[in-house]
Amino acid sequence: METFFAQLANGASTGALYGLLALALVFIFRATDVVNFAQGEMAMFSTYLGWSISRPLSLSWIPFLGVDRHLNLLTWRPEVFGLPLYLGSENDGLTRLGYLVVLVVTVAIAFVMGALIERLLIRPSEGKNLLNAVIVTLGIFAFLNSLANFRYGPVPQTYPAPFRGDAVDFGLFKMSQHSLFALVVAAVLMIAVYVFFQRTKLGLGVRAAALNPSASQLMGINTGRMLTLGWALAAAIGCVAGMLIAPALSGISPNLMFGILLYGFAAAVLGGLDSALGAVVGGIAVGVGQSMVVQYVGSQWSDIIAFGLIIAILMVRPTGLFGAPAVKKV
Amino acid sequence: MHQTAHYRDGVERFVPSPSEAVLLAALVLFCWKLYGGTENDAVAGLSSVVVVVVAWVVGVSLRAALNDMRWWLLLGFLVALIVPWLGANTFQVGVMSQVCVFALLIFGLNVVTGYTGQISLGHGALVGISAYIIAILSSNYGWNVFAAMTVGISVTTAFGFVLGIPALRLAGPYLAIATLAAALIFPPLLKLDTFEDYTGGIQGLHETRLSPPGPIESFLKEHAPSDAYQNDFQRRKFAEESYLYYISLAAGVVGLVTLWNLGRSRFGRAFVAVRDSEVAATSMGINVPLYKVTAFGISALYAGFAGAAFFLVIAFVAPESFDLVNLSINPLAYLVIGGLATTGGPVVGAFGYMWVPRVINKIATVSGDFDKLQGAMTGLLLIVVMTRLPQGVWGGVRRVNALSWQRLAGDSWAWAFQRSPLFWAGLALAAVVVVLIAQFIGTVWAVFALALLIVAPHDVWSGAGDVLRRLNPGWKRNASIQADVT
């Protein structure tokens, strides 16, 4: 029983990360109807960028500062009147404030990267055969993967995490602080995405632009900008996912995300490609299912059962568990 | 879709059209590459010229007979017949055999995705099933290869119908991912302990390759190009490789002819109707579910043949051979690049599928810089083709094919002058940036920037030009504001 709950907790937190990636996929699907094969690599690449800026940054290019000045964001310890503002720290000197700064900066970079990708690469194939845009995402996939291999090499790099203390004991099972953190972030983001689509004007605009571009323009919506926004936000969410996945696994490496993307697909489809709630629930279901199979059936069965189940569920519910039923177009 | 009659009369008949010129240039390049390995450039150049001239003479006569683009394929076929003699070594002949193998797979994908509009990412598994069944029957049970093939292909076709069942309930991306799941289940199934006795587990199964029957072997050995294949061992390799090549070529040609006929048949038209609108197809009396499943079945038949040919040519199967990206995603990508729902597109696609990575690898090893960036170059190529040739290479060629040299010149002229000055200003700025990158950062990055320059929508450049304009208040905006459309 002990192991059962341990596996449950374990699976749920990995699953939450799948769910985050699925959430990013859902975002792009709702905005542009495209299944984004590059989502994992976009996340991987921006995660690497986060890794870069969490290294001590050389400041030697700033004049008059001296040659050997470095800025290490992760160990930033501002204090006001002796009161620590850095929200606690880990024993290797990493501060939570430092981590937060790295996170925010990286997510901002990812946001811009997503916007640029849509504007420069996806836009020209829009409005044509949907497969074209999908192939372009495959191209982006290959491009980013190879660029990361070139720039950072194939060896995994350890990745900073804000909470690495002792596991939290819940009686029935224990859960690492990082897993708990990942679960909370996934939940918060899911709610944020839901609120964005359902409750804000901008979210309504994104939905409308996907539904009927020309009518949306007549409402004064700049449809192009909505698509760019959709990609940018998806890239940002994917980046958060990557930054949480890397420390949970063996660190960051160029090929880290493809396997996870496949589970992300599974999660997104399971929940329904157009449902934010579905993405995260689907992710957790896939994660829990996977860890149960590994525990009780054998690890070589995990993919077989996971993807077999996806097919089975789709046969019963063709648009996933939470997806809106398909509308047939004449 | 048929091209209407060509515009050619008199002398024009002997002048290549713009598209034909592109083809000839490609042919020259290809011949040159094939001969690249030999020392004597003069011989290489001369033989390229001979090949091209012969091709051209044959082409002109064929064009007189056939008014559409089929003659290009026929021309390609004639060149394909002498491929073993064009190749510099057996490796290249082997790659050409694989072009034929994967052409079969891509033909199948064309039926299901091109004509019927159902995205399948599961075809890698179908090829795998066929190849594995043949391998197991022939190596574990000592079956005759051709008997094993019959069984393998039949079973694969049956599986294809099964794979088509999700298509009855699922649409678009959901179907894509359901079939993707099927492709993902296949390799781990092969690795299961339970089946290891049959499948060989991770090691896979080896089989000796088919060797040509005596007379054929001695004929091929006798006629092997003497400069490339000098000793008896090399000549035997040549005979073996060429024999397999001709078998795969035969399979490929049969596949192509049937594909072409299928496209024009009642079936083909029904498939297209299903793709364009299921509701309309139903109201025309087309049994949509039946045709969907049939499309999967037919395409699985092609995939089954591809698997059989795969086994013949490579004679080795392992779970890793059937990985998702290589056998399910890339063939689909190259199909779209070649041109969906066309006859020639899949051929172009199969060619690209085998050769693009190799050519890029060659460039990479020559220029050092690009070595670790091969994937990036391939990715960029996908992006550039998809954005600039939305109908694929074949579609693009077909469009150009309808042009005469005058029209081409006129159109480019018009294109250039429909752009606003802002566009040109922005483009010039971007070009300067590319040159600066090449100068100060590195050629690789300049190539990437150049690709971006080609891909990015034109209004981006107008936007950049607009920024320039704002920085220079002296410039006047055009009287009628013309944002550019891609």
Next chain:
Amino acid sequence: MAPMLEVRSVRAAYGPVVALREISIRVPERSIVTLLGANGAGKSTTLRVISGLMRPAAGAVIFDGLPIGGRPADWVVRQRIAHVPEGRQIFATLTVEENLRLGAYTRDDRAGIQDDMTRVFAYFPRLKERRRQVAGTLSGGEQQMLAMGRALMTRPRLLLLDEPSLGLAPLIVKDIFRIIQAVNEEDGVTILLVEQDARVALSVASYGYVLETGRVAVHATAAELKANETVRRSYLGY
């Protein structure tokens, strides 16, 4: 006095298909002007050029002294020109209320939006009953009402209406035209109306243009058009 909207020698084409050869139209402020003509004459295309859904190949569109031809549609809406397109084009999977809120997308004045929403519901009480219903499940007439309500939510100065009576029962057509008149008279909205039913259109409009294969064939006041036997026979068909 310069008209509110002036379309000056506009030419437009869909790829190789030339839809407008030369169209010139003037719409005075606070008037109702109608565009008539056979199927394929280019009426919808003219509206599309004005609202920015299509770029004119030549000519100019001037709104209140401002050249708007060739500017993107979402910019044109901000100049307070609303277009109710042919076939309604409502957002089928969104609710009635969401559709109306999208109409007010360009606006930030909460109070004003609320006022307009009340006004739209006053014009179309049916929409109020169905405000939470998914728009795709509305009847054809209700969808037309929604399309008009949505356009009114942009608080337009100029309203472009493309065949508001298409496929509707005679009683509902009457209703719709009553509302069109009310919008024009009470709210002071200028209206450019495209209509198949020339009789009804000329009864509300003050001026009419008859298009034929991309050109203006005849234009005159509504009264003159109605009075002219030949025009009625050869162009208006009644």
